[in-house]
Amino acid sequence: MSYSLDDLIYLMQRLRDPVSGCPWDLEQDFASIVPHTLEEAYEVADTIERRDWLHLKDELGDLLFQVIFYAQLGDEEQRFDFHAIVDQLVEKLIRRHPHVFPDETLRGESRQQAIDTDQVGQRWEEIKQQERNAKQRSGVLDEVPVGLPALSRAAKLQKRASKVGFDWGEALPVLDKIEEEIAELRAAIQAGRPQEIRDEMGDILFAQVNLARHLDVDPEQAVRGTNAKFERRFRYIELQVEANGGDWSCFSLEQLDAWWDEAKQQGL
Template sequence: MTQASPADIMPLAQVMARLRDPATGCPWDIAQDFASIAPYTIEEAYEVADAIERGDMAALCDELGDLLLQVVFHSRIAEQSGRFALQDVIDGITAKMIRRHPHIFCEGTPREDGHAQWEAIKAAERAEKDPDPSALAGVASALPALLRAEKLQKRAARTGFDWPDTGGAIAKVEEELDEVRTAPDQAAREEEVGDLLFAVVNLARHLNVDAEVALRSANSKFERRFRAMEDMAAGEFPALPLDAQEALWQRAKAAEKLR
């Protein structure tokens, strides 16, 4: 059995170098910088997650390629400005993975809880790089809000600042909901709704539910049922009164449960 040759990223890197060539490259690619490309990077990561959720392996292969292109794109921009190159990115992540898995790569190291060891090494690395002593240091502000809320809460929980059980988390959700109801103006309502969302993420964490995954699932369910209502109404859905629309919603919901 012949051994497969290692994956070669260089052809893709060469394509990007050609696209970014100041004299002969693509004007759009040449004009981009880290900030302008960042939204595409985030979008591609979500499209990877969507392909996984749908179980579409052909789409996953395609979307992983798009995500890999983002890594190559950012690396090429950095190389042209003399900051770092694609090889530095590859070398850096390779070294990091080995460093954070001493129980795998270092002979004689006890095979402890790998995740706990990863977190301890990561925290030590973060403290070395960042003088900020806060337990919340390094939680990126650009993360999606639900994910960032969960990460902030997990960091705080490591210091002991956490509800001892789900009862406290549920009570906090109820408290925040009451504060939404009694908010005196729009600014207060916006603040209290934010507090409510934060409390719901905290409850999800206590229930071992991934808030982002749960909301994505709820979005999909709503879209599926709404489209079913539209089909039932045969193009007349917007013209129906609310009680008729609600009846169609209940039909769509019941039909889904029967499948």
């Protein structure tokens, strides 16, 4: 037997049944589910980063369940249900893809003229701006979600500002800005001012995100890749420590660093 999306919606209704449902699920609300949603989204990203295709289907299912959960909560509060979510999504995607749906209907004929990716991106931003204007939001940075990971939100804030010309034209001036921020951090450290140290550290990270954006590098993906690389190389050091007695205190930083270089040379 193969289950369907309707079965999943029904399962969620059963979990939230006030009489026979699951006590844990019944205790949840919109706010309490958010941390789980973020965790599931990160697990999907991690599975893709590791190219773990065997488990990706499972992780995508967990992420889908978060949407189903929100839809059930919305239905209970008579705000919206899953079908309303789908309806609004399809309508929005049709509106944002006029190059695919020129007559603004789902099953109408497609445009025959070719269109490149840059044109698609430009048109997408224009339509999104029209939508923001329709919501009577005048701020350029409005609707950049506060709950995003800090690096991702920094990139989105910078991208939004760049749309109105507040941006460097190339990457090299951003490097100069990073060096300027490093100098300011040095001064704050030397002066022993904790608040300034924290502020300058944030400025450096923000400038590095800007550099990544100009180099067409996603900062979250870049850091995740570096995290994975650090784990691989540190595990190699752990293996060397274990093979030589297992006592970390017996080895100097120079020796540990030498094993790090070995791991690096081995492509770890």
